[in-house]
Amino acid sequence: MSEPLILGIETSCDETGVGIVRGQTLLADAIASSVEEHARFGGVVPEVASRAHLEAMVPTIRRACETAGIKPTDVDAVAVTSGPGLAGALLVGVAAAKGLALSLDKPIYGVNHLAAHVAVDTLEHGDLPKGCVAMLVSGGHSSLLAVEDITEGVVPMGSTIDDAAGEAFDKVARVLGLPFPGGPWIDKAARDGGDRMYVTFPRGLTSQRDLERHRFDFSFSGLKTAVARWVEAKRRDGEDVPVNHVAAAFQEAVCDVLTRKAIDACKDRGFEHLLIGGGVAANSRLRVMAEERAAAAGIAVRVPRPGLCTDNGAMVAALGSELVRSGKAPSPLDLPADSSMPVTEVLNA
Amino acid sequence: MLLAFDTSSAAVTVALATPAGEIVASSTTVDALRHGELLAPAIAAALETAGVTPRDLTGIAVGVGPGPFTGLRVGLVTARTMGEVLGIEVSGVCSLDILARQSTLTLPVAVATDARRKEIYWALYDGPAADGSRRRLEGPAVDKPAEVAHVLSGLPVIGRGAVLYADALNVVADDVVEYPSAEVLATGVATRTLEVVAPDPLYLRRPDVTMSSGPKSVL
Ligand SMILES: [Zn+2]
Numbered sequence: 202m203s204e205p206l207i208l209g210i211e212t213s214c215d216e217t218g219v220g221i222v223r224g225q226t227l228l229a230d231a232i233a234s235s236v237e238e239h240a241r242f243g244g245v246v247p248e249v250a251s252r253a254h255l256e257a258m259v260p261t262i263r264r265a266c267e268t269a270g271i272k273p274t275d276v277d278a279v280a281v282t283s284g285p286g287l288a289g290a291l292l293v294g295v296a297a298a299k300g301l302a303l304s305l306d307k308p309i310y311g312v313n314h315l316a317a318h319v320a321v322d323t324l325e326h327g328d329l330p331k332g333c334v335a336m337l338v339s340g341g342h343s344s345l346l347a348v349e350d351i352t353e354g355v356v357p358m359g360s361t362i363d364d365a366a367g368e369a370f371d372k373v374a375r376v377l378g379l380p381f382p383g384g385p386w387i388d389k390a391a392r393d394g395g396d397r398m399y400v401t402f403p404r405g406l407t408s409q410r411d412l413e414r415h416r417f418d419f420s421f422s423g424l425k426t427a428v429a430r431w432v433e434a435k436r437r438d439g440e441d442v443p444v445n446h447v448a449a450a451f452q453e454a455v456c457d458v459l460t461r462k463a464i465d466a467c468k469d470r471g472f473e474h475l476l477i478g479g480g481v482a483a484n485s486r487l488r489v490m491a492e493e494r495a496a497a498a499g500i501a502v503r504v505p506r507p508g509l510c511t512d513n514g515a516m517v518a519a520l521g522s523e524l525v526r527s528g529k530a531p532s533p534l535d536l537p538a539d540s541s542m543p544v545t546e547v548l549n550a
Numbered sequence: 551m552l553l554a555f556d557t558s559s560a561a562v563t564v565a566l567a568t569p570a571g572e573i574v575a576s577s578t579t580v581d582a583l584r585h586g587e588l589l590a591p592a593i594a595a596a597l598e599t600a601g602v603t604p605r606d607l608t609g610i611a612v613g614v615g616p617g618p619f620t621g622l623r624v625g626l627v628t629a630r631t632m633g634e635v636l637g638i639e640v641s642g643v644c645s646l647d648i649l650a651r652q653s654t655l656t657l658p659v660a661v662a663t664d665a666r667r668k669e670i671y672w673a674l675y676d677g678p679a680a681d682g683s684r685r686r687l688e689g690p691a692v693d694k695p696a697e698v699a700h701v702l703s704g705l706p707v708i709g710r711g712a713v714l715y716a717d718a719l720n721v722v723a724d725d726v727v728e729y730p731s732a733e734v735l736a737t738g739v740a741t742r743t744l745e746v747v748a749p750d751p752l753y754l755r756r757p758d759v760t761m762s763s764g765p766k767s768v769l
Contacts, residue, residue, distance in 0.1 A: 242759055246757060246758075246759050248619065248757035248758055249757045249759075251619065251620070251623060252619075252623075252751075252753075252757060254627075255623050255626060255627050255630075255751065258627055258630065258631065259630050259631060259634045262631065262634065263634070273634075273635040274635070288620075289619070289620045289623075292586045292620060292623065292624060293623055293624075293627050295586055296586055296589065296590070296623070296624045296627045296628050296631075297627045297628070297630075297631045299589075299590035299628065300590070300627065300628040300629075300630070300631030300632045300635075301631050301632075301635055302590075303590050303593060303594060303604060303632065304604045304631070304632045304635045304636050305604075305635060306603070306604065533591075534590045534591045534594055535587040535588070535590070535591050536587070537584075537586060537587050538586055
């Protein structure tokens with residue numbers, strides 16, 4: 202029997218993604234982004250995102266099918282992000298997926314966006330390791346998850362107690378006068394001769410006392426404030442702000458905490474694999490630091506290529522494919538969009 | 551077979567009609583918060599009742615609003631994706647036009663629906679022609695009831711807005727039609743007595759620039 206052909210739809214934030222996979226083979230990953238429409242607001246405007254999803258949906262489905270060289274009628278199942286995410290945005294994707302499933306008389310799988318960020322790695326590196334820690338870092342979340350079998354569920358180990366890592370990048374970028382989204386710009390500024398040791402910014406939740414209660418949790422709000430205060434003080438004194446150095450020092454603080462806790466989580470579980478996903482996984486310093494520290498601890502790091510780390514339809518299709526392959530029953534046609542879908546729920550059944 | 555539905559109001563309404571406009575299945579459920587959950591099963595149920603499959607569909611008619619955005623989009627994206635994969639035409643109809651057709655009066659009528667935020671979506675229509683069609687004379691627009699009361703004054707008012715703002719709009723009729731009917735939509739499109747437009751949403755309002763707050767639940 203040939204591997205299942207899955208079409209996946211992702212609309213949890215500002216990217217309209219339609220991906221097509223056969224088994225673990227990526228056939229198409231079409232994306233339409235409304236990020237530019239949000240840039241002037243410095244963040245994602247939910248109604249703007251929802252409107253853009255409606256307009257982009259059919260063209261993106263068409264583009265994905267053309268790239269994959271398939272007809273919609275060839276599809277064996279439709280997968281869609283049913284949560285978590287922006288409620289109105291999710292709903293456009295869920296309704297579109299139902300329109301497809303209903304028309305094609307094929308099953309629908311409403312899946313968890315976070316689990317999809319983990320499953321996408323199968324498209325690049327094959328089967329997931331039997332036991333790994335997944336660190337998902339982006340503008341919306343910073344989570345450490347223990348994953349034994351992605352089709353059965355994930356166990357949350359820790360997450361941010363305030364800002365997400367990507368959010369901290371956005372806010373610090375604004376302080377430094379860099380564009381939105383901040384991640385790539387801070388990374389670039391840091392690489393352009395930034396001195397990582399120029400300032401030592403605080404590492405949230407790493408003190409002995411904090412570790413007792415928040416061993417695997419993150420906090421980036423204090424770091425963001427520390428950077429803002431430091432920059433303000435310089436400006437008040439009429440001094441130039443060394444943007445590249447500040448960017449590098451800030452990035453160093455974020456990556457230090459992320460990788461330290463991720464490795465600690467692997468050791469705690471006795472897992473020999475660390476998987477990194479989400480938009481911040483594209484950060485060059487994070488990748489290097491994770492590789493170095495993991496190697497020292499005898500842990501292998503898996504990071505999908507940047508295009509698969511950010512939100513996309515392929516990751517949803519990838520998770521759908523794993524669920525179909527493991528024989529999971531599909532979701533009902535009255536599947537809701539669940540903006541606060543718990544991470545422990547991989548499939549909305 | 552023509553599939554028709556409208557999600558521009560608190561109701562999810564679905565109907566199937568023959569090419570001549572004869573209704574073979576229909577359902578309407580009022581639940582303003584569950585359009586996304588209700589629509590697809592209602593379509594599946596209508597198809598089953600009529601004993602047809604999606605491949606038997608020859609066209610889709612969908613209400614394009616105006617109406618609360620989140621629910622409205624459920625109908626539009628469903629219509630567009632179904633139309634795309636089935637390779638059939640999707641006809642949009644202004645949802646206020648559907649309501650106007652639901653009036654049995656032989657007079658000119660006003661339509662007013664709930665636009666939330668204490669506003670109404672409204673339009674004015676001529677008396678019905680011999681084939682039952684009504685010409686839209688004004689609208690659709692969105693306003694506070696008091697601001698347009700003088701425009702609507704003296705006309706029978708159809709739609710949920712007439713119930714919510716009976717006083718402000720000086721509504722006297724006691725058999726007000728509250729929500730659009732997919733049966734009327736299906737028949738009107740099949741018999742070409744409703745004006746067909748592209749299946750694009752009639753928002754009539756700019757998006758609110760309210761940022762998502764708190765730790766965003768998306769990656
Ligand atoms: Zn994401």
